[in-house]
Amino acid sequence: MKMSGTGFFVRMVGVCLVIAGLAACSGGGSSSSGTGSSGTVAGVVKDAASGAPLAGVTVSDGTATATTDATGHFSLARQPGSYTLTASAAGYEATSRCCSVAAGSCTTIDWYLTAAHAAYQNYDNVAPSQQIPAAGMNYVILAWNDLGMHCAQDDYSHFMILPPFNTLHAQVFKRGEGVVTSGVTVSYAFPNKTDSTLHTNFWNYTSRYQFRSYGWNTTPNRGITGTPLAGTMSRDANGIGFVATGIPITPYDDNGTWDPYGKATITVTDNSSGAVLATTSVVAPISTELNCSNCHGATNTFLNILQSHDTNSGTHLVADRANGTLHLCAECHGDNALGLSGKPGVKNLSLAMHGFHQDKVNVSADPNTPDCYNCHPGPQTRCLRGEMYHVGKECKDCHGDLAAMTAGLTAGRQPWLQEPRCADCHDAKHQENPNTLYRNSRFMNSPASEMNGKIYCEACHNSTHAEYTSTNPADNGIPMQLQGDTYWIWNCYVCHNDYMPMPSMHQ
Numbered sequence: 143m144k145m146s147g148t149g150f151f152v153r154m155v156g157v158c159l160v161i162a163g164l165a166a167c168s169g170g171g172s173s174s175s176g177t178g179s180s181g182t183v184a185g186v187v188k189d190a191a192s193g194a195p196l197a198g199v200t201v202s203d204g205t206a207t208a209t210t211d212a213t214g215h216f217s218l219a220r221q222p223g224s225y226t227l228t229a230s231a232a233g234y235e236a237t238s239r240c241c242s243v244a245a246g247s248c249t250t251i252d253w254y255l256t257a258a259h260a261a262y263q264n265y266d267n268v269a270p271s272q273q274i275p276a277a278g279m280n281y282v283i284l285a286w287n288d289l290g291m292h293c294a295q296d297d298y299s300h301f302m303i304l305p306p307f308n309t310l311h312a313q314v315f316k317r318g319e320g321v322v323t324s325g326v327t328v329s330y331a332f333p334n335k336t337d338s339t340l341h342t343n344f345w346n347y348t349s350r351y352q353f354r355s356y357g358w359n360t361t362p363n364r365g366i367t368g369t370p371l372a373g374t375m376s377r378d379a380n381g382i383g384f385v386a387t388g389i390p391i392t393p394y395d396d397n398g399t400w401d402p403y404g405k406a407t408i409t410v411t412d413n414s415s416g417a418v419l420a421t422t423s424v425v426a427p428i429s430t431e432l433n434c435s436n437c438h439g440a441t442n443t444f445l446n447i448l449q450s451h452d453t454n455s456g457t458h459l460v461a462d463r464a465n466g467t468l469h470l471c472a473e474c475h476g477d478n479a480l481g482l483s484g485k486p487g488v489k490n491l492s493l494a495m496h497g498f499h500q501d502k503v504n505v506s507a508d509p510n511t512p513d514c515y516n517c518h519p520g521p522q523t524r525c526l527r528g529e530m531y532h533v534g535k536e537c538k539d540c541h542g543d544l545a546a547m548t549a550g551l552t553a554g555r556q557p558w559l560q561e562p563r564c565a566d567c568h569d570a571k572h573q574e575n576p577n578t579l580y581r582n583s584r585f586m587n588s589p590a591s592e593m594n595g596k597i598y599c600e601a602c603h604n605s606t607h608a609e610y611t612s613t614n615p616a617d618n619g620i621p622m623q624l625q626g627d628t629y630w631i632w633n634c635y636v637c638h639n640d641y642m643p644m645p646s647m648h649q
């Protein structure tokens with residue numbers, strides 16, 4: 143079976159996710175309107191930074207072409223089918239998107255173009271040594287968190303959904319030579335988060351030898367996989383980078399400051415000389431802003447949840463707790479995030495939660511606070527902050543709303559293992575590896591084949607929900623450190639020091 147892809151969400155044809163739209167489909171722009179069995183693609187093209195409509199932009203599928211009018215509108219008649227459209231204009235980065243056209247109807251594709259980086263134009267005139275901050279470095283580190291946000295609880299005295307668990311990745315490059323995977327030690331530490339026991343009671347309930355137990359045998363300040371708050375990263379499964387899995391940080395600094403975007407310092411040391419070769423710092427996002435209290439009561443929220451579960455589903459979770467037994471939700475409801483299969487016949491946790499609550503999420507009239515922020519962090523944390531957030535995408539544009547998520551899960555989507563894909567919207571040149579999540583995918587169509595398979599997508603683009611350019615400045619630290627800008631890693635001199643012609647990165 144395909145790991146992810148068509149059929150589970152609001153997918154329609156091919157790999158394209160079709161966002162049904164109305165307004166732009168009645169707009170102007172150069173057009174020949176769809177008649178008879180043909181359909182239409184229409185939309186508005188805007189400047190990503192200012193939101194101003196752009197006139198004179200070419201939108202083409204390689205065969206048919208339209209040009210935007212003074213209000214930024216375009217409209218293109220096409221026969222039913224799947225197309226890849228490219229929008230291009232002088233002074234802007236061209237971008238490509240997927241779309242499907244159905245007979246007699248109109249598909250809206252709105253665009254947000256990023257101004258071309260000034261350096262692209264000036265490259266040929268400037269010596270590499272004058273280029274970017276990385277030009278003065280022998281080694282560079284690209285580091286990232288795997289998911290863009292990890293969720294945990296402030297209180298584990300009633301039940302456990304997910305433990306504190308954060309995963310950091312790093313790749314080390316010797317400029318001009320390539321990926322470094324041996325002869326170095328890569329270590330991590332959180333200068334402001336050195337003692338999680340100050341802020342969570344997690345370890346009161348995790349030792350196998352204690353009365354109340356979730357089943358992991360772990361000592362304070364070590365995560366469920368044994369990983370400490372500061373230590374050495376291991377070689378990753380593909381042997382091209384380093385990873386620390388399941389670091390048990392909390393959103394609170396030692397001094398009590400709430401910071402769900404706390405930073406880890408990454409240090410690369412030469413094993414033979416002991417010299418520090420490179421350092422950087424990277425966000426390890428974690429939040430406990432679950433907001434179950436929106437509906438389950440501001441006080442005794444978790445007790446209320448257990449009571450509700452007992453009443454509705456015939457369990458004895460409140461009595462068990464009184465008798466000293468605490469439950470992991472995943473004991474009964476399978477959860478791929480923890481690798482636990484649950485009890486046969488009981489819904490998986492994602493289906494139970496999203497399905498049961500799909501008609502109960504009515505408290506977020508604020509258009510800036512999607513429904514999902516009732517339980518995912520949240521109006522304060524604002525975990526959705528990446529490049530796609532800049533261009534107006536919400537959770538439901540990629541995941542579907544609660545009803546669509548429930549339908550997809552009921553139809554068999556594997557939670558956590560089958561997720562949306564960049565290629566749902568972007569073109570085939572910018573897709574994940576087959577049957578592989580974005581976070582595990584590697585770059586395969588570089589300007590030079592020597593690079594293929596050696597760089598993770600997330601190394602250059604950062605994690606989902608926080609893709610460069612993130613609206614949270616903390617996330618953009620690494621491109622700032624190396625390129626002097628907040629874009630995705632686009633500058634060849636980040637890793638090279640000899641003259642590089644500048645074709646686009648994805649060929």
Ligand code: HEC
Pocket residue numbers: 236237238239564568569572573574575580583584585586597598599600601602603630631632633646647648649
């Ligand atoms: C070495 C850095 C690097 C790596 C690794 C990388 N990208 Fe990119 N990516 C870029 C740059 C630079 C651009 C913009 C120019 C271009 O398209 O080549 C870009 C553009 C994109 C875009 C926007 C497409 C558009 O039409 O504007 C998507 C989507 C994307 N990449 C996905 C991926 C995926 C998926 C992977 C892994 C399979 C990946 N990238 C790996 C550097 C990288």
Ligand code: HEC
Pocket residue numbers: 159235236237238239252253254255256529530533535539540562563564565566567568580603606609610630
């Ligand atoms: C729901 C559709 C959607 C999905 C899914 C999506 N994107 Fe995008 N992305 C957009 C839109 C819209 C833009 C704005 C540019 C445009 O209009 O084409 C954009 C822009 C970008 C850009 C900036 C390109 C430029 O030159 O301005 C990058 C980089 C990018 N996306 C990367 C990704 C990555 C990586 C993923 C997967 C983790 C992804 N996108 C998934 C819709 C999407």
Ligand code: HEC
Pocket residue numbers: 432433434435436437438447450451452453454455498499502503504505516517
């Ligand atoms: C938008 C409102 C809302 C939010 C937010 C919310 N719930 Fe609920 N939940 C409800 C309602 C309404 C019920 C049904 C109450 C009843 O019948 O006792 C319920 C019931 C439940 C049940 C019992 C289900 C059953 O049938 O056994 C569980 C478990 C539950 N919620 C967990 C949670 C958790 C965990 C969170 C936070 C991550 C949460 N809920 C957030 C509205 C909400």
Ligand code: HEC
Pocket residue numbers: 301302303451455457469470471472473474475487488489493494495497498
């Ligand atoms: C001892 C086993 C057990 C534990 C522990 C447990 N559940 Fe359940 N839960 C069930 C059973 C059995 C049902 C009945 C419906 C089903 O098969 O999912 C249920 C139903 C639900 C439902 C309603 C699903 C629906 O569609 O009606 C939600 C929501 C839910 N559980 C959430 C949770 C959460 C959150 C936790 C942890 C706080 C939890 N459960 C812990 C066994 C358990």
Ligand code: HEC
Pocket residue numbers: 288289290291512514515518525526530531535536537538539540541558561562563564579580581582606607
């Ligand atoms: C631009 C598309 C896009 C948007 C918008 C988006 N997501 Fe995601 N989401 C993804 C992709 C892609 C993945 C899979 C990441 C991977 O491959 O590891 C994902 C995965 C997840 C996961 C599983 C954990 C993980 O990161 O793999 C959760 C939970 C999640 N998203 C919640 C949300 C919520 C809540 C929102 C809105 C606040 C949201 N997403 C908005 C694309 C999106």
Ligand code: HEC
Pocket residue numbers: 303304476477478479491492495496499503513514515516517518537538541542543544547556557558559560561
């Ligand atoms: C009532 C609370 C609640 C609401 C509302 C909610 N979620 Fe979740 N969601 C959860 C919980 C709890 C988990 C963790 C389940 C687990 O550990 O497997 C989760 C996990 C997920 C995952 C990862 C598992 C999977 O299915 O792949 C995704 C993706 C996700 N949510 C997306 C969304 C989106 C998108 C929305 C809004 C349309 C949303 N959620 C609204 C409670 C909620």
Ligand code: HEC
Pocket residue numbers: 284315318319320321589590592593596597631632633634635636637638642643644645646647
């Ligand atoms: C994130 C780091 C990174 C970036 C950015 C990057 N490269 Fe590379 N490049 C590599 C790695 C790793 C290799 C493989 C070296 C090896 O053989 O181990 C490589 C190899 C090459 C080679 C083969 C010859 C050589 O020097 O090894 C060429 C040519 C090349 N890259 C061109 C480019 C161009 C052009 C760009 C910008 C569009 C670029 N690279 C951006 C990491 C990078």
